[in-house]
Amino acid sequence: MIAFDLKCANGHCFEGWFEDSDAYEEQKKKGLIACPVCNDTAISKALSTFAIKKSARPSKEVVEHQAALTEVRNKLFDFINKNFDDVGSDFTKEALKIHYGVGEKRNIRGITTSGEDELLKEEGVDIIKIPTPLKPDLDS
Numbered sequence: 561m562i563a564f565d566l567k568c569a570n571g572h573c574f575e576g577w578f579e580d581s582d583a584y585e586e587q588k589k590k591g592l593i594a595c596p597v598c599n600d601t602a603i604s605k606a607l608s609t610f611a612i613k614k615s616a617r618p619s620k621e622v623v624e625h626q627a628a629l630t631e632v633r634n635k636l637f638d639f640i641n642k643n644f645d646d647v648g649s650d651f652t653k654e655a656l657k658i659h660y661g662v663g664e665k666r667n668i669r670g671i672t673t674s675g676e677d678e679l680l681k682e683e684g685v686d687i688i689k690i691p692t693p694l695k696p697d698l699d700s
């Protein structure tokens with residue numbers, strides 16, 4: 561099954577489930593897809609987000625996998641917290657200082673903007689970007 565984010569002519573967004581994208585085109589052409597809010601059948605796909613899943617509820621494997629990932633992520637952040645100096649928004653400044661041997665050589669972590677990322681790349685500084693930890697949303 562494929563889920564498409566759909567939008568009616570009045571701007572209501574809703575999710576539609578289809579066998580495949582051909583089934584979506586077919587049903588749309590026949591006017592079988594109607595907005596659940598206003599019954600409008602002038603439906604279009606809202607951007608390109610879609611998902612494929614086998615069942616509405618995540619399977620045991622998926623839940624276990626996510627739990628394992630969360631654990632790995634927590635360990636990673638724990639390690640980073642203990643071993644990397646938090647320099648916050650001074651990251652770029654500090655990284656450049658260390659790069660040019662002006663600052664104390666050490667592991668640092670902090671925040672960069674995309675402009676700063678470019679600058680660091682141009683200067684040849686290796687950095688790794690990690691998404692900030694999110695709370696696992698499995699406790700529902």
Ligand SMILES: [Zn+2]
Nearest residue numbers: 568572595598
């Ligand atoms: Zn609508």
